[in-house]
Structures are given as C-alpha cells and as structure tokens.
Amino acid sequence: MGLTDLVEFWEREVKPRFREVDIESMVSLSDGSEVKYVNLDNAATTIPFRSVIEKIINSLSEYGSVHRGSGQHSKVTTARYEHVRETIRRFVGASSDDYIIFTSNTTTAVHLAASLWAQRSGFILVSDAEHSSNLTPWVQHEHIKNNGRVVREYNTNPDGTIDIEQIRQCFERANNDDEKIKTFTTNSLRIKLLAVTGASNLTGYKPQIYELAKLAHSYGAKIFVDACQLLQHEQIDMLPDDDPCHIDFIAFSGHKMYAPFGAGVLVGPKDFFDGRDLPAPFFGIDFLNLVYGSVYQLGGGNIPYIDSGGNVLRPKIERAHEPGTPNFAGAIAIEEAIILLEEIGMNRIKEYEHQLVALALDGMMKISNVKIYLPKNKICYPKDETGDYIIGSVIPFDIEGLPHKLVAEILAQEYGIGVRAGSFCTYELIRKLKGITKEQDQEITKEVLSGVTANIPGLVRASFSMINNLEDVNRFVSAISEISGKDIGYYRQRYELDERTGEWRVK
Numbered sequence: 001m002g003l004t005d006l007v008e009f010w011e012r013e014v015k016p017r018f019r020e021v022d023i024e025s026m027v028s029l030s031d032g033s034e035v036k037y038v039n040l041d042n043a044a045t046t047i048p049f050r051s052v053i054e055k056i057i058n059s060l061s062e063y064g065s066v067h068r069g070s071g072q073h074s075k076v077t078t079a080r081y082e083h084v085r086e087t088i089r090r091f092v093g094a095s096s097d098d099y100i101i102f103t104s105n106t107t108t109a110v111h112l113a114a115s116l117w118a119q120r121s122g123f124i125l126v127s128d129a130e131h132s133s134n135l136t137p138w139v140q141h142e143h144i145k146n147n148g149r150v151v152r153e154y155n156t157n158p159d160g161t162i163d164i165e166q167i168r169q170c171f172e173r174a175n176n177d178d179e180k181i182k183t184f185t186t187n188s189l190r191i192k193l194l195a196v197t198g199a200s201n202l203t204g205y206k207p208q209i210y211e212l213a214k215l216a217h218s219y220g221a222k223i224f225v226d227a228c229q230l231l232q233h234e235q236i237d238m239l240p241d242d243d244p245c246h247i248d249f250i251a252f253s254g255h256k257m258y259a260p261f262g263a264g265v266l267v268g269p270k271d272f273f274d275g276r277d278l279p280a281p282f283f284g285i286d287f288l289n290l291v292y293g294s295v296y297q298l299g300g301g302n303i304p305y306i307d308s309g310g311n312v313l314r315p316k317i318e319r320a321h322e323p324g325t326p327n328f329a330g331a332i333a334i335e336e337a338i339i340l341l342e343e344i345g346m347n348r349i350k351e352y353e354h355q356l357v358a359l360a361l362d363g364m365m366k367i368s369n370v371k372i373y374l375p376k377n378k379i380c381y382p383k384d385e386t387g388d389y390i391i392g393s394v395i396p397f398d399i400e401g402l403p404h405k406l407v408a409e410i411l412a413q414e415y416g417i418g419v420r421a422g423s424f425c426t427y428e429l430i431r432k433l434k435g436i437t438k439e440q441d442q443e444i445t446k447e448v449l450s451g452v453t454a455n456i457p458g459l460v461r462a463s464f465s466m467i468n469n470l471e472d473v474n475r476f477v478s479a480i481s482e483i484s485g486k487d488i489g490y491y492r493q494r495y496e497l498d499e500r501t502g503e504w505r506v507k
C-alpha cells in the first residue's frame with residue numbers, strides 16, 4: 001500500500017465502521033487546550049465497532065435467559081448465542097470435533113484449560129516470554145493437582161524470540177528423563193503440552209506456531225496458542241485435525257478484537273474436554289460423568305442432575321464448561337466483530353497495520369536517543385513473510401535519560417496520545433530486554449514487598465490497530481522527536497514523581 005492507499009483504506013474501510021465519538025474523540029491537555037485523541041494502546045483493549053454496539057442494543061428487545069427458559073425470548077436468545085460458536089469455528093478454522101467454549105477473557109480460558117490439563121500426566125512447557133495470563137494459570141493448576149509439580153519453562157533468546165531447536169531439545173530431555181524413571185512410577189515426565197503466545201504483547205513477535213505445532217505433535221504433545229494479540233491483526237487457521245501443523249487449542253478475548261463486552265473463547269478438542277483421553281471407566285461405571293472429565297467450575301447451568309447420593313453428573317457438551325448464566329452480549333459482540341473483520345479482509349487489515357507500524361518505526365529509528373526493543377534481525381515485513389517476524393502492531397521503546405512512565409505521561413498531557421508504560425505482565429521478558437541482573441531483581445523484590453513499585457523495570461509501548469491512521473503516526477513520531485530533544489531537568493519543572501509508584505503527575 002502506498003501513502004494514498006493508506007489514507008483511502010482508513011477513510012473507506014475503517015472510519016465508517018466506528019462511531020465518530022469513539023475514534024475522533026477530543027481530550028484535554030495540561031495547558032487546557034483540546035486535541036483529537038490518538039489511541040496507541042490498542043494491545044490493552046480495543047474500542048467497539050459501531051455495528052457491535054447496534055447489534056447488542058437491537059437484540060436486547062428479545063433478550064431472555066440462555067438455555068434456561070421455555071419462552072420465545074429465551075429460545076431466540078439461546079439460538080443466537082449458540083450460532084456464535086459456529087461463526088467462531090469458521091473464523092479460526094476449528095473442526096467439528098472442537099468445542100467452542102465461552103469464557104470471560106483469555107485469562108479464564110487459560111485457567112479452564114490448565115485445570116483440565118493438570119489432570120493429565122506429564123509436564124507443561126511454556127516460554128519465559130509469555131504474558132502472565134499464559135503462565136501463572138499453568139503453574140497454579142499443575143501445582144495444586146500434581147502435588148507441587150511445576151511447569152517446565154523454556155528460555156527464549158535474549159531478545160525474546162524462540163529458537164525451535166532449543167524447544168526440540170526440551171522435548172528430547174523430557175523424554176530421556178521419562179525413560180530413566182519409567183520403572184519406578186507411572187507418572188510421566190514427558191511434555192504433554194506446549195503453551196505459547198501467538199504474538200507477544202510486548203514486542204509483537206510472532207513465533208512460528210505451525211512449526212512448533214509440528215514439533216510438539218512429533219513428540220506426542222499438543223500445542224496451546226494464546227491468540228489474543230494475534231487474531232485481530234491477522235488470520236489464524238487451526239488447520240485440519242490430521243494436519244501435522246494443526247493447532248490443538250487457542251484462546252482469545254473479545255475486548256482485544258473490537259468487541260469489549262466481557263467474553264473470551266477457548267477452542268479445543270471435544271475428546272479432551274469430555275475426558276475421553278483419560279483412563280477407561282472401571283467396572284463398567286462411566287466415571288467420565290462423575291470423576292474424570294470434571295469441569296473447571298461446577299454450578300448452575302452446567303449440571304443436568306445431582307443424584308440423591310450427592311453425585312454430580314455432567315453433560316458431555318461444551319456447556320458443561322460454561323458455569324452460570326452466559327454472557328450473551330459478549331458472545332454476539334464477538335460474532336459481529338468477526339463479521340466485520342472478514343468483511344474488511346484480514347489480509348488487508350494486516351497489510352494496512354504493518355505499513356503504519358513500519359512508518360512509525362522508520363520515524364522512531366531516526367531519533368538518536370530512542371531505543372527500540374524489537375528483535376532487530378526479525379524486522380522483515382514486508383520483505384519476507386515466511387519464518388517468524390515481528391512487525392505487526394507493537395513498538396516497545398524508551399528514551400535515554402527519561403523514565404518510561406514520565407514519557408507516557410508527557411505523551412498524554414502534552415500531546416493527547418495514549419500509550420502504556422510498565423512491564424506488561426511479561427516480567428521475565430522485560431528483565432531480559434532491560435538487562436536486569438539477579439542482584440537487581442532481588443533488590444526490586446525487596447522494595448515491592450515493602451510497597452515500593454517505582455523501580456519495577458518497564459518500557460513504553462505504542463500499540464497500533466486499524467483504528468489508527470497516518471495522522472496518528474505523524475503526531476506520534478513528531479511528539480517523540482520533541483520529547484527526546486529535552487532533558488529530565490526540563491520535565492522536572494513540570495512534573496512531579498511519586499517515589500513509591502514511579503508515576504509522574506503534572507505539577
């Protein structure tokens with residue numbers, strides 16, 4: 001896309017699909033003036049498409065209880081809710097043997113999967129560059145169910161990228177360990193699941209998920225992809241079940257794909273969720289219904305019967321994993337967002353966003369005291385789209401001599417540009433990128449325990465989506481250029497630091 005194409009794409013394809021108040025809102029600056037807001041915090045959450053809001057409002061006139069009523073409204077609402085599963089199935093290329101399970105967000109989707117995976121023998125392998133939502137649930141559930149067993153963590157390269165050969169060695173080592181203990185225990189030391197991000201929320205780095213899937217399968221393991229920073233930017237296809245590169249599980253959040261109404265999704269094989277891969281029933285009793293294949297959270301709506309002996313029976317359907325009254329509005333919001341993403345075209349969205357980020361990067365790289373934390377040899381779009389690459393939606397950076405939280409505050413207060421500063425729930429990756437030593441980490445830990453969070457390492461993250469346009473990029477680059485031309489002494493006269501939190505406020 002040339003510059004004119006970028007302008008045209010935004011005017012024709014993007015602008016009409018959002019409400020003006022959402023994409024052209026004005027914000028007040030510290031000097032009292034008003035400017036058009038530039039939202040560069042799209043990786044945190046996204047604004048809704050206009051028709052997502054309209055669809056929710058329109059469907060509320062026939063709203064009724066999902067799955068629990070006999071009235072017309074209940075039936076219409078239930079049918080609409082169930083229909084969303086099929087739209088999602090098609091969008092992500094899931095098979096008819098997969099369940100599409102609604103959750104509240106990616107975090108609860110990972111918890112759900114982790115609670116069931118913890119019933120299986122073997123280890124979970126995660127990378128150290130994951131968002132904590134794709135790390136701590138695995139650790140927590142393995143720890144609880146497997147008597148303190150921890151997950152195996154794979155160390156990414158210093159820039160947070162993945163070396164597939166290293167992962168292969170992790171599988172190999174686990175198999176060797178398993179061989180050694182085989183005679184003493186039935187508990188496997190093999191890796192049962194590789195959990196990996198589809199796109200890093202900090203660097204935008206996209207691991208080669210299909211190659212990783214092939215590798216995991218060759219060792220009899222499955223792959224789980226945290227797709228919540230991926231599928232709003234480019235197509236993800238889970239591929240047919242018999243394809244060696246098939247993605248077994250994905251999780252994502254509606255609020256990161258223009259449907260911010262509290263729903264997330266977990267997709268994975270029915271057999272897994274129903275516990276069919278677990279040991280066979282004993283003595284003809286269908287333990288699947290009672291013990292194994294138990295669900296993440298039991299409650300109303302996902303149990304057909306509790307017998308007089310207190311035995312909880314569960315249906316072998318996806319609803320068994322959706323406790324309580326489901327989030328109908330969140331589900332139909334996701335469906336409408338998918339319809340719009342497809343209408344615009346995922347490839348065009350990807351191309352548009354990549355061009356914008358490439359322009360922003362070009363501008364940023366010309367500013368001498370700006371440091372960009374992207375894996376340098378992976379910045380290859382649009383030259384080479386094979387392999388892993390990073391240009392997508394995120395630019396992590398800082399400015400020499402200026403604390404990251406100050407830079408974010410200046411951008412908001414003086415330029416009306418919203419970014420995020422912090423560690424983005426990727427603590428190990430941030431430590432790597434910032435070169436934090438073990439000793440420094442220990443100091444930081446002591447401080448945090450005493451309530452001081454000011455020295456937790458962090459960066460500034462500008463995250464783009466299709467709602468951004470050329471004007472946003474130009475305003476952002478020129479703001480960074482101006483800010484980087486001034487020193488901390490200049491800004492200390494205007495902003496004051498909270499020594500405990502590291503936050504800066506206009507004086």
Ligand SMILES: Cc1ncc(COP(=O)(O)O)c(C=O)c1O
Binds near residue numbers: 044229
């Ligand atoms: C890569 C990644 N995974 C998981 C999450 C958690 O998503 P949610 O807050 O919707 O549960 C986020 C949120 O920022 C993320 O960026």
